[in-house]
Amino acid sequence: MSTLEHKLTKTSETVFTAEFHTLDGNGLEKAKKYADRFRGWFDGVNATDNTAAHAHVSNVASAIAMKQLGLEPILQVVCRDKNRLAQQADIMGASMFGVENFLALTGDDVTAGDETEARRVFDLDGPQLVRLMSTIKRGEYMSGRKIDPAPHMFIGAVENPGAPPFEYRVQRVAKKYASGAKFLQLQICYHQDRLEKFCAGVRDAGLAGKIAIIPTIILVKGASALNFMHNSVPGIDVPADQIARVEKAADPCEEAYLQTLEFAQHALAQPSVRGLHITDFRNDETLERLMTDLGRVRQSITSEVKENHAYSA
Amino acid sequence: MTTFIATIEHVIKGPVWGCQDCGQCVLHSTGMTCPMNCPKTLRNGPCGGVREDGHCEVKPEMKCVWLKAYDRTESWPLPSSWKEEYNHLRPPVDNRLKGTSSWKNFFTKRDRWTPTGWKNTTDESIEVGQH
Numbered sequence: 001m002s003t004l005e006h007k008l009t010k011t012s013e014t015v016f017t018a019e020f021h022t023l024d025g026n027g028l029e030k031a032k033k034y035a036d037r038f039r040g041w042f043d044g045v046n047a048t049d050n051t052a053a054h055a056h057v058s059n060v061a062s063a064i065a066m067k068q069l070g071l072e073p074i075l076q077v078v079c080r081d082k083n084r085l086a087q088q089a090d091i092m093g094a095s096m097f098g099v100e101n102f103l104a105l106t107g108d109d110v111t112a113g114d115e116t117e118a119r120r121v122f123d124l125d126g127p128q129l130v131r132l133m134s135t136i137k138r139g140e141y142m143s144g145r146k147i148d149p150a151p152h153m154f155i156g157a158v159e160n161p162g163a164p165p166f167e168y169r170v171q172r173v174a175k176k177y178a179s180g181a182k183f184l185q186l187q188i189c190y191h192q193d194r195l196e197k198f199c200a201g202v203r204d205a206g207l208a209g210k211i212a213i214i215p216t217i218i219l220v221k222g223a224s225a226l227n228f229m230h231n232s233v234p235g236i237d238v239p240a241d242q243i244a245r246v247e248k249a250a251d252p253c254e255e256a257y258l259q260t261l262e263f264a265q266h267a268l269a270q271p272s273v274r275g276l277h278i279t280d281f282r283n284d285e286t287l288e289r290l291m292t293d294l295g296r297v298r299q300s301i302t303s304e305v306k307e308n309h310a311y312s313a
Numbered sequence: 314m315t316t317f318i319a320t321i322e323h324v325i326k327g328p329v330w331g332c333q334d335c336g337q338c339v340l341h342s343t344g345m346t347c348p349m350n351c352p353k354t355l356r357n358g359p360c361g362g363v364r365e366d367g368h369c370e371v372k373p374e375m376k377c378v379w380l381k382a383y384d385r386t387e388s389w390p391l392p393s394s395w396k397e398e399y400n401h402l403r404p405p406v407d408n409r410l411k412g413t414s415s416w417k418n419f420f421t422k423r424d425r426w427t428p429t430g431w432k433n434t435t436d437e438s439i440e441v442g443q444h
Binding site: 079080084106108109111112120122123124125126127128131132134135138140141142143144145158159160163164165168171172174175178179180187234235237 | 356406429430433434
């Protein structure tokens, strides 16, 4: 059982997950550098799958590297680039290397990326992919062909509490839970009222304690990143007063940090919330500062644990 | 005959519903809104990229297909059994049915075929796995 699954299903501890950096040239060296920053802070780290429709080192290769480097990977699988056959192959391939956490996403469209001429696949959609993961977990491929032994899987999904239709988003959570999702990472939401309603809705739907809600917060250096998200990332709306707050501050960098901390504390106080997912766009010492301010103590990795994690390093 | 039925269906459903001839029609369960007009061809609700004005991530000039489906399911006088189906998990598209008549596939029950693994993964089997 993965640490993430153990904490979410057997304890009431708050969990922290993070987005791993994308890898390109000299990927393994960079992965080592990033792993040194992340190790000991997080219960799971997302091995991303061509984020924002840009090609990078694959999700499966990143997840294996993370295992070797002492991080616990969460394998993201998106529906944009691969059909159901390839998705099953990726899940089984990662599982062969000991990956146990899986995250099903619909995925950004190819138009969000830098190769907009590419064919979009979307053979399955997000909820169907969750169900497919449950099928593999049960010991069968989609076709019904047996997998013996069945891989150990802890399945999660994603939802956006900040995009319309707001009142329908909770029903999608119920659908994903019914399909087998046990945790749900949320997309960043800069409208606190929307997050509050969403989390209360999950509770009112009787899903609290059944599916762990993990809102995202993002560490940014200033207003330009907020403006970028507001203007260029569909599904993310940053209220003008939040942007102005950072823009007009005497020290925008510090204000951006304080804003992130406030959002983190607010998110953790919501019903059904079991932890936070952190995306670090700052790449500086504030990651450590944030974790400390949130009361997290960095776990030391013993040599024994390192050995267990090191597949072949 | 089969092609003839498919043609008739296409002529009627194309202009009215923007039918994409998937051959496994779910219009009744999606507020009479064809999900195959979603650029991502999502069958189970909107993605996370819906814009603040309710428009599509991929085609900003178009209202999100699933917002339309949701609004119509809520406000149109459709049979309650159809409305209930809105939240059902629709199975993956059977790509072999593309271009065939969904009317024929409905009456022959061909449109209800799902792969064995999918079929075996019942709500109950998931529920058991979650405890």
